[in-house]
Amino acid sequence: MSTLNDVARLAGVSTMTVSRVINDSGYISPETRARVNRAIAELGYMPNVLARQLRSKRTKTLALVVTDIANPFFTTIARGVEDAARARGYAVMFCNTDESEAEEIEYVRVLIQRRVDGVLLVPATDSSGSLQLLREHALPVVVLDRHVRSALVDEVLTDSETGAYLAVRHLIDLGHRSIAILTGPATVSTAVDRVAGYRRALAEAGLGAESEQILFGEFNEASGYEMTRRVLTAQPRPTAIFAGNNFIAFGAIQALRQAGVAIPDGISIVVFDDLPQGWVLDPFLTVVSQPAYEIGKQAAELMLERLTGDPPGEPRTIVLASELIVRRSTAPPRREVAATVPSLRAHMENPA
Ligand code: RIB
DSSP states (O other), X not given: OOOHHHHHHHHTSOHHHHHHHHHTOSOOOHHHHHHHHHHXXXXXXXXXXXXXXXXXXXXXEEEEEESOTTSHHHHHHHHHHHHHHHHTTOEEEEEEOTTOHHHHHHHHHHHHHTTOSEEEEXXXXXXXXXXXXXXXXXXXXXXXXXXXXXXXXXXXXXXXXHHHHHHXXXXXXXTOOOEEEEEOOTTSHHHHHHHHHHHHHHHHTTOOOOGGGEEEOOSSHHHHHHHHHHHHTSSSOOSEEEESSHHHXXXXXXXXXXXTOOTTTTXXXXXXXXXXXXXXXXXXXXXXXXXXXXHHXXXXXXXXXXXXXXXXXXXXXXXXXXXXXXXXXXXXXXXHHHTTSHHHHHHHHSOO
């Protein structure tokens, strides 16, 4: 049986355009509409009529699906979503997937049945299983924080690559030459983008990226602890750690404390993610801060524009800047620590 994708491919348009032709929503040029209708006729495509009928009745409810509801980054995103939605008379349902794609797809099925008007999704991986399901039920979606491979969909995220580049360049400017990065799974775009920024900063400084200093784990405390234990046994031991998110950093700090390694005297650490203002009275960590509230607010506004206004044309990508905030967890490598790193030892003996 032909799918929405087949029609889009034959007509040479996005699936969003096909959905708009079927739902007669938003501006579509006459020639595009004719092309899509020819493709529908040629393929004998039967749109999900029930979904379309259901869709016509608004429930004034959005859903936000995040991957770790305990993470203050996502609760701050939720605050931004809810403020924007409530201002327009919409309620918000919150769902947590624990970084599991299976959980995510299960929740998407529930949300389709519960007839929410739109889904704001932080995807657990870069695959598009959930987006396909949402598309087949003509349910609008905005992707947050992470990118889904080859998906033509509205998205709002931070520029992780640049943020990571600034974090690692800060360490290099302090004199570090041996830096480990601890991050999430290679199936998550924010992990991949942060490693890319890390590599760019090293390459720019003429430093090679040692594969054993690039660790892909999980975005959680236990993985941060385990990855740091591995880093501490490396010979030579890195003089600095770049933690790919806040929870990885918490695990890393626990491991460093247990090993009696002081921060920054024994090892410097810079973290992707800050903690919300006021959560820590005397913040110590050097961080790359993400505009989490703005990510949520702008994602909700993009969704509401599609639901209530003149839907914008093709899907849009909004990339927000992150900010390096230097505090006290990073410092130049101490001489005796640096002496354990051959490239640093040579640099110290011949500082020219
Ligand atoms: O702590 C949350 C951040 O780390 C988000 O960017 C999420 O994608 C994870 O990478």
